[in-house]
Amino acid sequence: MNIEFDNFRPIYIQIVEQLKIAIASGKYQCSEKLPVVRNLANDFKVNPNTVQRAFMELENEKLVYTDRTNGRYVTNDKKLIEKLKLELAKEKIDEFLNHMHNLGINNKEIIDYLKTK
Amino acid sequence: MELVKCNGLYKDYGFKKVLKDINITIPKGRIVGLLGSNGSGKTTLIKLMNDLITPTKGEVLINGKKPGVNSKKIISYLPERTYLNMDMKVSEILEYFSDFYSDFDTQKAIKLLKKLNISTTDRLKTMSKGTKEKVQLVLVMSRKADLYILDEPIGGVDPAARDYILDTILTNFNKDASIIISTHLISDIERILDDVIFISNGEIVLYEEADKLRKKEKKSIDAIFREMFKC
Amino acid sequence: MLSKLLKYDFKSLAKSLVPFYGLVILLGLLVRISGIVKEHFPVTSFINGMMLMFFIMLIVAILFYTFFVSIRRFYRNVLKDEGYLTNTLPVKRSNIILSQTITSFVFSVISTMVMIVALLVAFYTKGSLGEIFGFINKLFIAMEIEPWVGYLYTIMTMITGYMSYVLIFYLALILGHQRYSNKIVYSIVYGLVIYGVLQVLSLICVGLTIVIDPNLIDVMSNAYATFKDMASLFISSGILSILIPIGCYFLSCKFINTKLNLE
Numbered sequence: 001m002n003i004e005f006d007n008f009r010p011i012y013i014q015i016v017e018q019l020k021i022a023i024a025s026g027k028y029q030c031s032e033k034l035p036v037v038r039n040l041a042n043d044f045k046v047n048p049n050t051v052q053r054a055f056m057e058l059e060n061e062k063l064v065y066t067d068r069t070n071g072r073y074v075t076n077d078k079k080l081i082e083k084l085k086l087e088l089a090k091e092k093i094d095e096f097l098n099h100m101h102n103l104g105i106n107n108k109e110i111i112d113y114l115k116t117k
Numbered sequence: 118m119e120l121v122k123c124n125g126l127y128k129d130y131g132f133k134k135v136l137k138d139i140n141i142t143i144p145k146g147r148i149v150g151l152l153g154s155n156g157s158g159k160t161t162l163i164k165l166m167n168d169l170i171t172p173t174k175g176e177v178l179i180n181g182k183k184p185g186v187n188s189k190k191i192i193s194y195l196p197e198r199t200y201l202n203m204d205m206k207v208s209e210i211l212e213y214f215s216d217f218y219s220d221f222d223t224q225k226a227i228k229l230l231k232k233l234n235i236s237t238t239d240r241l242k243t244m245s246k247g248t249k250e251k252v253q254l255v256l257v258m259s260r261k262a263d264l265y266i267l268d269e270p271i272g273g274v275d276p277a278a279r280d281y282i283l284d285t286i287l288t289n290f291n292k293d294a295s296i297i298i299s300t301h302l303i304s305d306i307e308r309i310l311d312d313v314i315f316i317s318n319g320e321i322v323l324y325e326e327a328d329k330l331r332k333k334e335k336k337s338i339d340a341i342f343r344e345m346f347k348c
Numbered sequence: 349m350l351s352k353l354l355k356y357d358f359k360s361l362a363k364s365l366v367p368f369y370g371l372v373i374l375l376g377l378l379v380r381i382s383g384i385v386k387e388h389f390p391v392t393s394f395i396n397g398m399m400l401m402f403f404i405m406l407i408v409a410i411l412f413y414t415f416f417v418s419i420r421r422f423y424r425n426v427l428k429d430e431g432y433l434t435n436t437l438p439v440k441r442s443n444i445i446l447s448q449t450i451t452s453f454v455f456s457v458i459s460t461m462v463m464i465v466a467l468l469v470a471f472y473t474k475g476s477l478g479e480i481f482g483f484i485n486k487l488f489i490a491m492e493i494e495p496w497v498g499y500l501y502t503i504m505t506m507i508t509g510y511m512s513y514v515l516i517f518y519l520a521l522i523l524g525h526q527r528y529s530n531k532i533v534y535s536i537v538y539g540l541v542i543y544g545v546l547q548v549l550s551l552i553c554v555g556l557t558i559v560i561d562p563n564l565i566d567v568m569s570n571a572y573a574t575f576k577d578m579a580s581l582f583i584s585s586g587i588l589s590i591l592i593p594i595g596c597y598f599l600s601c602k603f604i605n606t607k608l609n610l611e
Contacts, residue, residue: 007307007337010328041287045280047148047309048290050328130528167436169610189438200432202425204363216352217437 003044011046015054018044023063023074024085031076034064118181120145120264120295121166125175128161128319135161136319139175145263146292148309150327151299152342153316159299160197162316163268166297167194179264190218193262197269199249201241208237210256218260226259229285247278254282258289265289265296271305279305304339313338317346349439353447357421361455364417369462372410375403376466383470403470407463414459415510418452419517427525431610442601445518449597452514453507492574501586508589515596516542522600526607546592550585557584 005014022028034040037055041048055072058064062080066072075081100110119142126139136158143149153159164170165177168184179188201210207230214221227237233251241249254270267286271279286296287309298306307313307327315323322345323330327338334341382396425434426444434444488498520542524535558564561580568578575582 005308007304007339008331008335010331011308012328013332041290042284045284045287045308047287047311048292049147049311053328164610169432169435169608171606186438186440189436192436194432194436196432198429198432200429202360202430204360213356216355217349217439 005044005046012050012053012057015044015046015051016057019054019058020063020084020088023081024088028074030074030078030081032074033070034072034074036071119143119178120180121297122178122181123162123175124178126162126165126172126177127174128158128165128170129173134319136165139321141314141321141324143295143297145295147311148286148290148296148298150303150306150310150313150338151297151316152301152303152313152338153299154301154346157316158319159316160268161319163194163266163297163299166264166266167192190220191263193257193260193265195253195257195265195267195270197272199246199253201249201253203242205241206237207235207239207241207252210241210252211237214256214260220261222259222261226255229255229259233281247274250274251278251281254285258285261291261294263294265294267296267298269300269302270298271300271302283309303342304337307338310338315342315345349437350443350447353437353439353443354450357425357447357451358454360421360425361417361451364421365414365455365459368406368410368413369459372403372406372462372466373469375399375406376469379403379470403466407466410459410463411456411510414455415452415513418448418455418514419521422448422452422518423521426604427521427610429610431608435608435610441604445597445600445604448518449511449515453511456507456510492576501582504586505589508593511593512546512589512596515593515600516546519596519600519603522603522607526603526609528609542596549592550588553584553588554581557581560584 003014003018005011019028028034034055035043037048037051041051044051055064059066062077063075063084064072065075097107097110121141121143123139123141126136127134128136139162151159151162161170165172166179166184166188168189176183179192182188205213211223211226214226215223230237230252233248233255235244235248235252241252244252250270254267257265257267265286270286271282274282283306286298290296298310300306310327313323313325313327313330314321330338330341336344379396379399382392382399386393386396424430426448435441437444484498485495488495491498493501516539520535520539523538524533525531527534557580564578564581570577
């Protein structure tokens with residue numbers, strides 16, 4: 001995974017975003033065991049403490065839970081994951097719409113274009 | 118017990134006050150960036166931690182004690198310069214480290230050197246500057262120390278080597294040890310730092326968690342630093 | 349850890365000196381061989397002359413070279429870039445200096461032995477050793493000194509003399525190195541200062557000896573005085589010659605802890 005992180009936003013937040021995308025897209029399935037901090041830190045080329053912080057954040061949002069002896073797992077709450085997926089999608093769409101409106105393209109034009117896809 | 122503690126630390130060289138009233142505590146398990154421009158006092162602070170110079174006033178404590186034989190056992194130091202005996206072969210330098218440092222992992226060092234296409238029969242004399250620096254880094258990171266102090270580890274090195282160095286630092290990180298990286302090339306390493314210390318004109322200007330700082334200022338550490346120390 | 353320091357100091361000096369030793373002994377061999385050849389072929393006597401000349405040059409140089417190599421190793425290993433490694437080793441700084449001192453001493457002895465061996469290789473003939481020792485013994489007896497005392501005192505002063513120079517150089521280099529510029533110049537200055545101080549100490553020593561043994565004044569102005577009369581002076585200067593290197597050693601240890609200033 002060669003992710004380019006921005007240096008001007010907290011790194012742990014960017015990792016949280018990457019992991020959320022991975023969970024929402026099904027890369028990490030429901031109830032699947034997540035990679036350990038060390039390996040993830042290696043892959044992302046970041047500080048393990050930062051990955052740890054990101055995991056804690058995800059735990060706070062109940063997307064991930066720690067089974068003390070066995071490690072970290074994605075939640076088995078399918079509804080939550082769906083909600084996450086929707087949230088992420090809405091974010092991206094709102095972002096996209098913003099860009100389009102900046103270019104002076106209105107929603108109707110967007111819908112027409114989407115219809116052709 | 119904090120790993121490193123500076124209490125009212127001052128260092129003068131003659132009439133020049135190089136470090137003024139340094140009071141910092143560095144705990145275990147952190148990667149700390151000691152950031153400042155050349156002449157800000159970074160290297161002096163590092164030399165004080167390594168018992169290479171003595172304080173003018175105040176003290177620096179490593180695991181609660183003044184620097185000495187015991188602190189040197191647990192500190193793995195990479196200075197800015199080439200400090201190896203050029204007449205030695207790689208195998209001899211490995212034996213040297215293993216003789217003096219009980220925490221030196223020879224097999225690990227050989228493995229890391231092999232990845233760099235360096236064999237144990239190579240002579241240090243025949244290596245390029247970049248290769249020598251990599252060898253020194255491998256030696257330092259092959260010790261299982263409590264404190265790693267790296268003085269400008271990526272200065273004057275090509276980008277591929279830089280990645281290698283950062284990789285090596287990360288893969289060797291263990292939460293019972295800390296790593297202090299002193300550099301003026303901030304943007305290249307800031308993503309691996311837990312905490313940053315800004316030092317300027319011998320004084321600590323800032324000591325903060327990297328991500329906290331980014332959240333607060335909405336800028337990269339590099340940008341924050343440049344703004345703070347605009348001439 | 350001292351033994352480990354000794355191991356590496358020893359190895360390092362050996363690398364520089366062993367080839368030189370080989371050369372000296374080889375030349376000794378060549379002197380002998382060319383000497384034999386010269387007997388049968390007088391026309392080759394110039395080769396023997398040349399070999400002899402080089403050989404004498406090397407013999408004279410051997411102790412100077414040994415000294416030079418010892419000082420150079422100390423300077424490079426402790427005060428220059430390598431110092432970053434040496435001074436951060438988990439060893440007492442005093443052991444670093446002690447190890448260098450011991451190694452310098454050991455190699456001065458080895459060099460002397462190599463010199464003797466080379467001379468024997470080049471010039472030994474049956475009974476020549478007996479002649480030499482016989483002559484020296486007669487000399488000592490003529491000076492009213494027991495031969496064993498004479499040998500012992502001579503060897504002792506040679507050792508302490510050499511080690512004094514070594515340790516004075518160490519101390520001067522350490523002191524000079526704390527400066528930011530012109531380190532070598534300051535080292536030389538400190539060296540001269542130390543030498544001056546030692547001269548003063550020697551005078552004080554003589555003075556003290558005279559106080560203890562007032563006869564000395566008469567003895568020293570008497571051209572026919574024997575060594576026995578001056579025994580007190582020899583003893584006191586002998587003691588001083590032992591104290592000087594020891595003093596320089598302790599000062600070096602002290603200053604290397606407080607005044608180290610690697611660039």
